Amino acid sequence: MDFTGRTVIVTGAGSGIGRAAARLFADAGARVLGVGRREEALRETAADHPAIAVHPGDLRTPGTAREVIAAAAGRWGRIDVLVNNAGATRMMPLADTTAEGVADLFDLNVTAPSLLAGAALPYLRRSEGTIVNVSSTYGHRPLPGAAHYAASKAALEHLTRSWAVELAAAGIRVNALAPGPTESEALTAAGLPQAAVEQIKRDEASRIPLGRRGDPEEVATWILRLSDPQTTWLTGQILTLDGGLELA
Numbered sequence: 001m002d003f004t005g006r007t008v009i010v011t012g013a014g015s016g017i018g019r020a021a022a023r024l025f026a027d028a029g030a031r032v033l034g035v036g037r038r039e040e041a042l043r044e045t046a047a048d049h050p051a052i053a054v055h056p057g058d059l060r061t062p063g064t065a066r067e068v069i070a071a072a073a074g075r076w077g078r079i080d081v082l083v084n085n086a087g088a089t090r091m092m093p094l095a096d097t098t099a100e101g102v103a104d105l106f107d108l109n110v111t112a113p114s115l116l117a118g119a120a121l122p123y124l125r126r127s128e129g130t131i132v133n134v135s136s137t138y139g140h141r142p143l144p145g146a147a148h149y150a151a152s153k154a155a156l157e158h159l160t161r162s163w164a165v166e167l168a169a170a171g172i173r174v175n176a177l178a179p180g181p182t183e184s185e186a187l188t189a190a191g192l193p194q195a196a197v198e199q200i201k202r203d204e205a206s207r208i209p210l211g212r213r214g215d216p217e218e219v220a221t222w223i224l225r226l227s228d229p230q231t232t233w234l235t236g237q238i239l240t241l242d243g244g245l246e247l248a
């Protein structure tokens, strides 16, 4: 895959799938803007990758989406690929559901991708660019105990389909990747104790037909494939990448 001359925004680039995607895009010739709250983590992603610039910011804060798009456009004058990867999960059984908990998840997993895509639109129109949304296998399967995470990803999948049709006439493709359980900071970031994280990882690996959790790089490779300029006729699709979990 060759992204020479293209500019890419990757949110959540300070760890996991986003870090791997930012580095793979840079290796493939793209100029990359990595976004996340922790500047130090973003700088680690960019180390030894001069084509990666960083933009620290909290995507739940109103105004950040516009700042991110302005930063990329100001730096390079064009935007070809928007990867809405930043996301968070949260255990929230129905009995413990709060308005704040729901809003927190949806602000990051649904509203931020929407505002970023909206702000990027003038540039994506010019470049006939593409959007890749990172959903989850739980965007189309139930997740007891974390229903609002699953619901937020279901929303992102449906936005993907709607935007794909809405933007097709402008030559903008919109697809989503729905990974299964993948090594990253996600479970720790959800506030789970280390023993619970290890137990969940073991349980997940045992349920996955291919016998293991995913590796961030093998997931990120598919973000590049979906946004590859040579992938010209694919839009509105949700690609599940989960070692067969969905079938089990």
Ligand SMILES: NC(=O)c1ccc[n+]([C@@H]2O[C@H](COP(=O)([O-])OP(=O)(O)OC[C@H]3O[C@@H](n4cnc5c(N)ncnc54)[C@H](OP(=O)(O)O)[C@@H]3O)[C@@H](O)[C@H]2O)c1
Pocket (backbone or CB within 6 Å): 011, 012, 013, 014, 015, 016, 017, 018, 035, 036, 037, 038, 039, 041, 057, 058, 059, 060, 085, 086, 087, 088, 089, 108, 134, 135, 136, 137, 178, 179, 180, 181, 182, 183, 184, 185, 186, 187, 189
């Ligand atoms: N790992 C899995 O098993 C799995 C499975 C299916 C789907 N996914 C999805 O894959 C995507 C990437 O997750 P990951 O697994 O790579 O987990 P991760 O390592 O926790 O990465 C999430 C990234 O999002 C950033 N982020 C979180 N809150 C943010 C905010 N308010 N503003 C800006 N950035 C924020 C984090 O950086 P900061 O903390 O520095 O902000 C972090 O780098 C997520 O959308 C997740 O839902 C993951």
